[in-house]
């Protein structure tokens with residue numbers, strides 16, 4: 484089959500047609516990938532911003548059809564339509580037992596040491612144990628969530644990372660309530676999803692912030708009540724919150740400067756939600772006085788604090804009810820050969836979510 488292989492960090496992807504997928508072993512499922520969204524985390528894995536052993540097939544936001552099930556998988560059959568859950572929970576580790584499945588590292592760590600593919604005779608890892616920039620992939624049973632066959636693959640793929648992460652940050656992590664106010668920094672696929680989550684949760688002010696002016700128009704289309712560049716945010720805080728700041732500040736970039744912007748934009752007692760996947764070599768400064776006396780909380784939102792078997796069907800139901808615009812988030816449909824261009828285009832004004840479509844037999 485065809486797959487895009489990253490041989491070394493920072494390199495272009497090598498589109499090959501001699502790749503095979505390993506498995507499915509017991510408890511695993513082999514899929515035909517039909518649609519794979521291009522998330523900024525793929526770019527970060529490629530350039531070393533997120534840990535990634537190589538060679539690797541990147542891609543983790545995906546939907547497709549079951550081709551084959553391994554021994555012991557008795558609740559899925561070939562032909563079933565599924566969304567990939569890139570952070571499947573094992574059910575037995577300390578985090579799972581505490582009811583925090585989105586902190587389970589069991590399967591992700593397995594993905595770091597167990598190749599998922601062979602390219603000729605070269606073993607190849609899958610990003611986070613996935614590897615969606617390929618025609619097929621193998622994941623554990625808990626790494627897929629079945630959905631109805633009428634959900635378009637591209638809509639389903641987006642639910643698998645960007646939408647779950649952005650909407651989940653608002654609904655699950657922050658638990659924003661009607662009447663609350665929010666600022667969202669970074670308006671890519673994840674940020675636009677956070678804006679949609681804030682809208683459906685009843686936020687009265689939803690301020691979008693992005694350095695790229697064209698993104699501000701996109702943000703308004705998806706429910707932002709105001710949209711500004713970072714340098715304009717201070718004046719807007721004065722204007723719309725009388726200088727108080729927002730109940731929630733979602734940082735969907737997570738650079739040192741955006742974390743500072745998020746901190747400053749949150750009201751006294753407000754909450755900063757870290758959604759962006761920042762780099763381990765960056766350092767962020769907060770002084771002890773502000774950490775105590777401003778009464779703010781900084782909380783992480785990994786995968787939108789999701790429990791995918793519970794949350795993917797809820798997101799699909801919200802989409803069916805017309806409360807989430809997912810088709811509108813698909814800004815480009817590309818072929819596997821174009822995945823490098825898609826990674827390079829991240830952050831461009833006209834990009835919301837680019838989706839790699841595999842419509843081969």
Ligand SMILES: NC(=O)c1ccc[n+]([C@@H]2O[C@H](COP(=O)([O-])OP(=O)(O)OC[C@H]3O[C@@H](n4cnc5c(N)ncnc54)[C@H](O)[C@@H]3O)[C@@H](O)[C@H]2O)c1
Nearest residue numbers: 522523524648669670671672673693694758759760785786
């Ligand atoms: N928490 C999680 O589990 C999780 C899951 C998926 C993605 N992520 C992370 O979320 C982030 C966003 O992902 P995405 O796919 O939406 O990315 P994207 O590239 O599509 O969008 C990022 C947006 O941020 C804007 N931006 C960049 N620097 C900025 C700055 N200094 N100030 C304001 N805006 C700025 C860009 O113009 C762009 O519009 C990435 O860090 C990604 O790795 C986290």
Ligand SMILES: [Zn+2]
Nearest residue numbers: 522524644645
């Ligand atoms: Zn992602």
Ligand SMILES: [Zn+2]
Nearest residue numbers: 573576579587
């Ligand atoms: Zn676990």
